[in-house]
Amino acid sequence: MKALPVLDYQQLIIDNKIGCLTVVIDRRMTGDFVMPDYRKGQDDLTWLMLMKRGHQAHGLNEILATYSEGNTDSISGNMFKAAKRQWFNYRKALGLGFFQSFFYFVQYAYYAIKKSGLK
Numbered sequence: 001m002k003a004l005p006v007l008d009y010q011q012l013i014i015d016n017k018i019g020c021l022t023v024v025i026d027r028r029m030t031g032d033f034v035m036p037d038y039r040k041g042q043d044d045l046t047w048l049m050l051m052k053r054g055h056q057a058h059g060l061n062e063i064l065a066t067y068s069e070g071n072t073d074s075i076s077g078n079m080f081k082a083a084k085r086q087w088f089n090y091r092k093a094l095g096l097g098f099f100q101s102f103f104y105f106v107q108y109a110y111y112a113i114k115k116s117g118l119k
Contacts, residue, residue: 003059009051014107016044018057022064023047030055038093040085045093079116083109 007017020043027033030053036045047057086108090101 003061005059007051007057007059009048012044012047012051012057013104015111016047017059018043018047019065019067021067025050036093038089040081041089041093045089048094079112083112 004011004017012018023043030050033046033050035042036049038045051057083105087101087105090096090104091098096104
């Protein structure tokens with residue numbers, strides 16, 4: 001997957017393109033923060049929290065690490081569990097209303113299906 005040169009809140013809320021393994025954060029720019037205390041999705045929520053403050057992510061098109069694929073027992077490996085987690089994050093963690101959550105969730109589902117190769 002190619003990294004986008006710049007990624008903002010509106011782009012990230014529908015399709016997380018930031019892998020936790022290779023993130024570098026300049027706390028001089030962001031100030032102090034803590035990752036939300038959720039077992040699942042805390043990295044996504046952290047990026048959203050930082051971007052909601054007006055920060056942007058900047059992509060680097062270099063392979064810095066690789067992930068293994070196909071582990072359905074992992075926290076993020078099951079598409080249905082991931083969808084449920086995403087809905088929870090929209091509604092509870094981010095506090096979005098039903099219709100706003102639905103709007104973002106439909107887009108999230110579209111990109112998730114597109115990435116998975118399902119037609």
